[in-house]
Amino acid sequence: MTTTIYHNPSCGTSRNTLQALREAGHDPQVVEYLKTPLDAAGIKALLAKLAARPRDFLRKRGTPYDDLGLDDPKWTDDQLIDFMAAHPILIERPIVVTSKGARLCRPLEKVNEII
Template sequence: MTITIFHNPACGTSRNVLELIRNSGAEPRIIEYLKTPPGRAELVDLIDRMGIPARDLLRRKGTPYDELGLDNPLLTDDDLIDAMMARPILINRPIVVTPLGAALCRPSETVLDLLPSPQRGAFARENGEKIVDEAGKRIV
């Protein structure tokens, strides 16, 4: 069973998702997408597997989104994918792929729907908010 996370270790949500995966007993394949961005075909495949338009994968905060005018409704999915290929920081994260599907895991507890194995114990986000109780059951 392979679980893959497109991860940014500087992102709290991404770190929380990684730890939720590990809390299920799995050790995922970690792709630091800013160092090793997906190729165009892989990015298109991820978007298709998630069932979202390319626009929904764009990250705005801390990126050149506004200066590039990416809010222009006339831009096509291909245009937006071109922008993400040129500047991987525009790809929102974390993206998780498991045998159960693929999703942009924001908020972090979204990953729980993708994990084949249950949580092994309690889990709280870095900010202290409990997501999983001691019995491994989702709280949020």
């Protein structure tokens, strides 16, 4: 299985995670998800690999999270996924998928669980 990192090159944690993967001998597929956004089906598939719900991966800082009122519990998982598809910056990063599993690598050391 290919190692994949959902990456934002502007994020220090994401850059450091990519470097850690390469130092561990991985040649990951790098998905710059802000340039190549995931659609709702792609986000659902990624969340399934993470065994997580959308709210667990919503980024607040530097995003329209507050402006959209996403802290309101009225939003369903499907609605949150739609927001994430429309505003990819809402997806927390970096997310790494390997043959050993998937993790949000925040903090960076989480990548060690799956490499």
